[in-house]
Amino acid sequence: MLILSRHKGQKINIGDNISITVIDVVGDQVRIGIEAPPDISIYREEIYLAIQDQNKSAVNLDEDVANILSRIISSKKD
Template sequence: MLVLSRKKNQSIKIGDDIEITVLAVDGDQIKLGIEAPKNLDIHRKEVYLAIQEENSQAAASVSVVGLQEFLKGK
């Protein structure tokens, strides 16, 4: 893991297309601004993990037989 120290209004760049700026520091919280291409999804980690879990559950609930029957009906 790369660890960087930044102050308010300072930024880091990730590649050519992503810039993360420290907007505010208040106690143990910081506010970050992220500039990135619109086609790039950005989520808080807990939201990302919840999406991954839902996708895994959805994929597990689809059976091969059910999928074959669905495709035959088309």
Template sequence: MLVLSRVVGELISIGDTITVRVLDVSGGNVRFGVEAPRHVNVHRCEVYERIQAKRAREMRD
């Protein structure tokens, strides 16, 4: 796992087409802005896990 330190306003690049900007840090929470091409799905982990679970259920049915 790569661990990076950033302050508000700074960016992280992922490949050539994805950037993550630190928008705000407040009360133990961090807000990110993600810019990615439309064909790249970006989800919070808990949302992604629900999507995967739904797909698995649909494949079993």
């Protein structure tokens, strides 16, 4: 992990097309602005983890539905 110190108004560049700006610092809270191309998704960690959980749940649901349909098709063949 790269650790940097920045002051209000200073930027960090990631590659050629992502820029992070320190907007404000109040106590232990830092506000940042992120500029990135529209094809780059940017999420707070808790939102990203929730999306990952939902995706895993959807995959499990798809497997359950596939198993149920398979049983229905098998029972109709018999």
